[in-house]
Amino acid sequence: MNPEQMISQLAGFYNHDQFAEIYHLHAAEFKQHVPEKTVMDFYHYDIKRSLGEITSWEFIKSEEEVSEYLVNFKYGELSLKISLTADQLLALVNWEPVDQEEEILNSRDPLTILSANPLANPLHRFIDQQAINYLQDPNNRSLSIGLIHGTYTETFFYGETQQGNSVLPDSHSLYEIGSISKTFTAVILAHAINQGKIGLNDDIRKYLSGDYPNLQFEGTPISVIALCNHTSGLPGLPENFEAHEGYVERNPYLNYSKEMISEYLKSFVLDEPPGTRAEYSNLGFAVLGMILEDLYQLPLKKLLQEVITVPLEMKNTTYEVPAGRQDSLVAGYDHENGEDAGYWDLGDFKAAGGLKSDLDDLLSYLRANINDSTRDFSLTHHQTNIQNGYGRGLAWVTQFFNEDTIIWHNGGTGGFRSYCAFVKEKQIGLVVLSNSSKDVDDMALEILLYSIQNLINI
Known part of the structure; x- marks a missing residue:
């Protein structure tokens, strides 16, 4: 052989x-x-x-x-x-x-890329280098970057909100933030925990309507904490997700309802004890969203407002963009072909990734996390699971770089990518938003690490 x-x-x-x-x-x-x-x-x-x-x-x-x-x-x-x-x-x-250098066809001339970066210091110039490298790919459209250091905040904008319109994004340009939404769901969960309404180690069946005998393995049930740190044993999506009636490839979550989720959970069978292994699960967060809505007898939209967006005066973070703000939505693009990717309606999966937000709101959210502004925010950062090289709190990922602990989450939909991270001890935070499906994680981490290592220049 x-x-x-x-x-x-x-x-x-x-x-x-x-x-x-x-x-x-x-x-x-x-x-x-x-x-x-x-x-x-x-x-x-x-x-x-x-x-x-x-x-x-x-x-x-x-x-x-x-x-x-x-x-x-x-x-x-x-x-x-x-x-x-x-x-x-x-x-x-x-x-x-596969470690392959991506070939960029018809690379943009850097001088043609719109920018609002003053280039006043080494940090500005480093951010500019990273952003220009990203946007030289003609299938990438714009970047909105926000950096926090202590009480100081800086923002940087690149590209255009829609192909060919020559309009820079600004602090109120709306992006889909994908799975960063999970951290908001985690704050709402932490609020319920701090109110004594639910326990992290509770069997999730205590809060689900209906009978789910299979949501346990040899007597070990799926706990609330397992939904929130991705150790529930549930798959990323139901096996029948793409085969369900009403599936739309450009808007995949639109028609997969709570009733479908419940039916799937009744037939699902665990093959090992919950808590054994981490497997990233949008389904798990959809179930968590259902539990929170049933627990409070309120829609997730209302819980989001009461616990997070109203107290923090985040006026532009929502699952459904009102008619008066539609013009602020930047267009999202498929990085593979440069075509308009449309928007995703997460429907009953909104707890996993349904939020739209702008840079101004996300910097307020990030600062609330950095400062542990409430017990709810603080609780989401407590490490609940450790894997090779990283850990998880409630939704948030924790990673160690030298002596620094970086707490972060990223997000992605059909035409958007996002990254949000902070280092509490150094009061540093970063938000990166893109209206392209091209990943921003590596670029964002480079900027964050440079900021940490060059504090004197910020």
Whole structure:
């Protein structure tokens, strides 16, 4: 058997969910150190639920008996390095992200990119460099960037709110913020906890209408905290999500109702105890939103206003943009083809990602988090789960860079990307908003780390 034949066999087992068979392709030395369940879980949860089936592969190169392939999946690609033992078993299997320099066709002339950056100091110039690099791709449209240091706030704007209109965004330009919405849901949950209305360790079935005998594994139920730190065991989305009647690819959440969620939960079966593993789940937050609405007998929109937006005077953060503010919505674009991506109506998944907001509001929200302005905000930052290299509070992610703890969340919809982060101890915070589906995380982290390391220049 050669490496090509081994990949063919591995892919066949993978596509038919025969993950135990993949384990048996490995050499005895590997099996001595790695349990079968670890391998099965890796292919089942870490790869297949995110990337789908393997569709093809191509040889890249071979060095010292290690062969490298580009493996294409339904929803992405990975690099695979493998080597075989003398008896044709797997000695090495190494899956990695594809590290490819993205080729930008028809790159914009930096001098043509609209900007409101004064370029007055090294920080300004560093932000400008990062923003220009992002916007040289003609499929990326605009950036709104806000930076907090102590009581000081600076904002930077680039690009245009709609293709060809030559209008810079400003502090009140509205963007879809996607999964940053989860942190708002977490604050509402923390409010309920601090009021004694719900407990983090409570069985979620205590708050759901109907009978859900399967939402437990061998007596261990899904807890409220497991919904909020993504360890519930629920998948990212229901398996029937794309197949449901009324599915619209450009607006995928529009018609998946609470009733559909409830029906799915009745048929769902856990295959391990909740709390065992983190798997990012929009479904989990949709369920959390349902629980909060039932708990207060109020729509999430009203809870958002009472707990967060009215106290913080955030006038432009909402699930549904009123008619009088529609003109402030920037257009969202698909980074792959540069086409208008439209807007997403998250419907009954709004707790997971339905908010629209502007830079001014998000900086107010970020400052409230930095300052622990209420017990509700503070509670969401407490670490509840630890994974390799990062932890989670209630929705928020915590990561450590040298002596600094960065608390962050990102978001994305069909035509928007967003990033929000802060370091409490240094009173630094950052918001980055884009009306393109191109990820902003790396750029935002570079700006944040530069800000931390060069405080004297801010």
